[in-house]
Amino acid sequence: MAALPWPDGKRFAFSIFDDTDLARPGNYEAAYECLYRCGMRTTKSVWPATGPGLEPRGREGSTCDDAEYLRYVLELQRRGYEIGYHNAYHTGLHRGQVERALDRFRELFGHDPVTMSNHALSREGIYWGAARLSPPLSTLYRLLVARGPGSHVGHVVGSPYFWGDLCQRRIRYVRNFVFGRIDTLASCPWMPYHDPARPYVNAWYAAAHAQHCAHFVDMLSEAHQDALEASGGACIVYTHFAAEFVDASGRLHARVRQLLERLSRKPGWFVPVGTLLDYIAARRGISRLSAAARQSLEWRWLAHKLLVGAG
Numbered sequence: 514m515a516a517l518p519w520p521d522g523k524r525f526a527f528s529i530f531d532d533t534d535l536a537r538p539g540n541y542e543a544a545y546e547c548l549y550r551c552g553m554r555t556t557k558s559v560w561p562a563t564g565p566g567l568e569p570r571g572r573e574g575s576t577c578d579d580a581e582y583l584r585y586v587l588e589l590q591r592r593g594y595e596i597g598y599h600n601a602y603h604t605g606l607h608r609g610q611v612e613r614a615l616d617r618f619r620e621l622f623g624h625d626p627v628t629m630s631n632h633a634l635s636r637e638g639i640y641w642g643a644a645r646l647s648p649p650l651s652t653l654y655r656l657l658v659a660r661g662p663g664s665h666v667g668h669v670v671g672s673p674y675f676w677g678d679l680c681q682r683r684i685r686y687v688r689n690f691v692f693g694r695i696d697t698l699a700s701c702p703w704m705p706y707h708d709p710a711r712p713y714v715n716a717w718y719a720a721a722h723a724q725h726c727a728h729f730v731d732m733l734s735e736a737h738q739d740a741l742e743a744s745g746g747a748c749i750v751y752t753h754f755a756a757e758f759v760d761a762s763g764r765l766h767a768r769v770r771q772l773l774e775r776l777s778r779k780p781g782w783f784v785p786v787g788t789l790l791d792y793i794a795a796r797r798g799i800s801r802l803s804a805a806a807r808q809s810l811e812w813r814w815l816a817h818k819l820l821v822g823a824g
């Protein structure tokens with residue numbers, strides 16, 4: 514596929530989807546303060562579930578029912594950050610609660626989520642676990658990786674966790690495969706794409722896998738930054754800003770700050786994930802995933818997963 518021209522004569526595009534796992538007041542904000550100073554607007558995800566029996570702040574992180582956490586998230590939105598969806602909560606919720614969580618998201622942020630990613634431990638994950646893959650790879654995945662069949666059933670009609678129709682109606686882009694290289698468009702030139710075998714998701718996007726701080730530092734190394742600029746591609750980093758980016762006194766890891774500052778001086782288009790995907794979709798539409806492209810993504814991702822682990 515031909516390289517895309519980026520707005521304002523920028524040479525490449527860059528974004529981050531921050532998975533909200535572990536995030537609670539004090540352990541992630543310094544990353545955003547640095548991004549903000551660098552002029553980079555990205556995407557921060559949340560768990561908007563609300564109701565009895567749910568924990569606003571705990572070991573897993575905070576939900577939007579944590580008033581202090583929510584205050585900062587709303588401030589991020591005011592500053593131009595996209596708020597994304599990371600399933601309703603950190604454990605599985607039934608359809609009624611998922612619908613309430615989506616309503617709550619709309620109430621808090623003014624619209625339905627544009628982007629989402631599945632949370633590994635939410636049973637209502639959509640086409641997740643072995644369902645990310647087609648046979649025979651799904652069987653291989655069950656044998657080698659998964660906790661058992663049927664662990665993610667958000668797309669399975671008849672399950673109490675089913676919410677596929679809500680996802681189709683209310684969410685534009687869902688993250689799927691992650692890869693080890695910085696240029697996500699080179700890893701997945703078809704994104705955003707619709708997979709006719711997974712109809713409840715309107716469009717999927719891929720990402721550059723940087724699970725924790727150490728992975729992020731590797732992904733954004735000087736050599737990788739220069740390669741991204743040279744390729745003219747687009748990078749969507751998938752990471753967890755609450756995973757070791759910020760120390761106990763609230764200070765951002767020095768190497769992360771140094772790398773973000775360096776990247777920000779390059780002629781990149783630094784926008785939230787939803788803005789980036791909307792731009793690509795407006796230029797060349799949502800592509801329909803072919804069987805050959807699906808096979809290429811699935812094999813490469815499974816190899817990455819077996820080598821690197823989570824993601």
Ligand SMILES: [Zn+2]
Pocket residue numbers: 532533534599631632633
């Ligand atoms: Zn997660």
